[in-house]
Amino acid sequence: MxxxxxxxxxxxxxxxxxxxxxxxxxxxxxxxxxxxxxxxxxxHSKITECGVTELGPNSLxxxxxxxxxxxxxxxxxxxxKANEVANKRYIYLKGKPVLINPKTLLFGSKVIGLGSKIKLLSERFKSAQDIPNESLADAIKRRFNNEILSNLVEPVITGIYAGSPEKLEYKSSMKRMFVMEQEHGSFTKGFLASRKSGSKREIVSxxxxxxxxxxxxxxxxxxxxxxxxxxxxxxxxxxxxxxxxxxxxxxxxxxxxxxxxxxxxxxxxxxxxxxxxxxxEYPSLLGWQVTFKTTSITKRIPSFGILFPSKSKKVIKGIINYSEIFGTNDDCRHFTVFAAANTENIEKVEQQVKEEFSSVYEVVDEPIESIFSFYEKAIPQxxxxxxxxxxxxxxxxxxxxxxxxxxxxxxxxxxxxxxxxxxxxx
Ligand SMILES: Cc1cc2nc3c(=O)[nH]c(=O)nc-3n(C[C@H](O)[C@H](O)[C@H](O)COP(=O)(O)OP(=O)(O)OC[C@H]3O[C@@H](n4cnc5c(N)ncnc54)[C@H](O)[C@@H]3O)c2cc1C
Known part of the structure; x- marks a missing residue:
């Protein structure tokens, strides 16, 4: 050879x-x-009686x-292709999941208050800046405010990087947003232009x-x-x-x-x-791939999933409703749950994850499959x-x-x- x-x-x-x-x-x-x-x-995917269990990423x-x-x-x-319902996403605020809908964010939404809504509307009038070494948190505060950072940006960022907007670099971690600001003068104008051009990407597996x-x-x-x-x-x-x-x-x-x-x-x-x-830097992450019989879950939250901002004080950072996104088997409900953990506290966090999940979905029976995966070095920051x-x-x-x-x-x-x-x- x-x-x-x-x-x-x-x-x-x-x-x-x-x-x-x-x-x-x-x-x-x-x-x-x-x-x-x-x-x-x-x-890393695995075929189960109920369909597919993803031990790593869930969709692309x-x-x-x-x-x-x-x-x-x-x-x-x-x-x-993802079901229509995957366009819905929830943020866990004040003890319950709250729907984020870009269409109603400015008017009906409870995710942000009036002051933040005014900031969203007025962002287009701010001039673009390219500040060397600017963190994502600083960029959001510069263009919007603290509430938008903590209620919207931080949970979304945690869903992508499992990291902190204070440490992440604006232009590297949110390249698309940075380019929108540079090319269109503001993020809002860039976002609206991208929606008009129909460049929204489908979620698939x-x-x-x-x-x-x-x-x-x-x-x-x-x-x-x-x-x-x-x-x-x-x-x-x-x-x-x-x-x-x-x-x-x-x-x-x-x-x-x-x-x-x-x-x-x-x-x-x-x-x-x-x-x-x-x-x-590569922070560690705990994943829980869990499947229940449909009858074991009292509450159904049809959506892509729920993101948990740090102010929710939960160990869970995100829940992905795999069955709602791609599901075909009505008898089972499969979820991927992510939580922050380290080598010293895995067992404790596993227990907290189960309890927090149970209270959100009102679980009445044990899962039919439960796999915890610890990613010691999960996602590069x-x-x-x-x-x-x-x-x-x-x-x-x-x-x-x-x-x-x-x-x-x-x-x-x-x-x-x-x-x-x-x-x-x-
Ligand atoms: C838990 C988790 C969930 C995610 N969810 C999503 C998602 O839903 N959607 C999405 O788009 N992205 C998601 N991502 C991100 C995405 O999956 C990864 O960024 C991407 O798959 C990484 O691919 P890679 O080839 O760069 O690295 P890796 O997949 O890490 O591959 C690197 C390979 O190099 C091998 N290797 C290392 N050292 C050596 C050596 N010395 N000799 C030979 N081989 C070596 C390793 O064994 C490994 O197979 C997720 C990531 C994680 C960790």
Whole structure:
């Protein structure tokens, strides 16, 4: 078996799989190396009696490139689209879930008070600013106010990053919002323009879960090996990769691994860049994948789910109503619940999660399936300084043209962002 390739991709998550697939399509001999015994990375679906249990992400927003990729992979007939009800989202405020409806936010809504409604209406008259190192919290306070930050932005941000708007960098973590402010002069004007142009993205998954996408990509690849990469080097402008099993050689290399894993591999080559990359923070997260018989749940809240702002004082950060979004089996109700936890308090948080969930949905019986998943390093934080780090990495890649550095911490955390990379697909 030859150990020489045109290109090696390290990491078999969605970022690495799409990269390897795209290079192979361009005619290159590509090897994908994955340290686990399966591809998909955090995307991990399981078929159960009641349908699908997602052990990682639950859904994705359909981008044009993703649509083409799905067609190319022959997955169109497996694609499932979110039910209409998924357009509804709730925020847990003053002890109960309150509906957020963009159409009634200004008039009927109880999520924000009159002062905030005036701020929403007047934001369009404020001029755009690009403040270096501005946090998301500061940007929201600059354009709106504290209440909009705590009741609307913070819970939504927690749903994406499981992080804090005080630490996240405005222009990196909410790129779309930042661009709207720069291009349209205000976020409100940009938001209205995007609605007019019909650029709203559909929420989708697959009959057998999101892993169908990563499995289909893996099946297209000619060379996938389940080996952990231990070191990389660049002798004579070639790439040498050493795994726990053997050595490989190639002309080019893509690292599509989490930041802390990339830092470890780059350390012997460039300690300074490794140290900078290693500063990307990954908070831990507890997930509860739980299925009840429909009769065990007294209260039904048809919607995408419920977000919990920190002022709710709950350990739960978000509940995703998987059955309401994609469900086909009326006998079961499947949910994914996320909570903040760390290695020391997992058991206590698990108990609190069960109690809080029970009180929101008025649960009367035990679940038929209950899986707790602890993600020690869950989602990379695009904290203040992230855009600067990305510029430094762009320059580093120019100086080391054999190596490309990818992964959700480079491109954006949504699955669509990981696919929307240069050269990927179609
Ligand atoms: C709990 C959770 C829920 C989420 N929910 C959503 C959602 O609903 N919708 C959405 O759009 N996004 C969601 N996301 C975000 C999204 O799923 C991720 O950003 C994306 O899947 C990451 O893909 P990746 O390929 O960049 O990284 P990963 O999936 O982390 O893949 C990296 C791979 O590299 C491998 N690797 C690491 N080191 C080595 C090594 N030395 N040698 C070989 N292989 C190595 C790892 O084993 C792993 O398979 C969620 C994320 C999490 C954690």
């Amino acid at each position: 030859s150990n020489e390739f045109d290109h090696i991709v390290v990491g078999g998550g969605i970022s690495g799989l799409t990269k390897a697939y795209s290079l192979q399509k361009q005619g290159l001999k590509v090897l994908l190396l994955e340290k686990a015994n399966r591809t998909g990375g955090v995307i 927003a359909l981008t044009p490139i993703l649509g083409q990729l799905i067609e190319e992979l022959g997955l169109n007939d497996q694609l499932i 697959f009959n057998k879960g999101l892993q169908q996408l990563t499995d289909a990509l893996r099946d297209k690849l000619e060379n996938v090996r389940y080996e952990a990469v231990e070191s990389i080097s660049l002798p004579n402008d070639r790439v040498m990769v050493k795994t726990n099993e053997r050595n490989y050689e190639a002309n080019g290399l893509t690292l599509a691994v989490p930041a802390y894993a990339a830092a470890e591999l780059l350390q012997p080559m460039d300690g300074d860049i490794a140290q900078r990359i290693n500063q990307v 695009f904290n203040v300084g992230h855009s600067e780090l990305m510029k430094i990495l762009d320059e580093w890649e120019r100086q080391h043209p054999q190596i490309e550095i990818l992964g959700n911490w480079r491109t954006g955390v949504a699955i669509g962002d990981c696919i929307n990379q240069k050269n990927v697909c179609c």
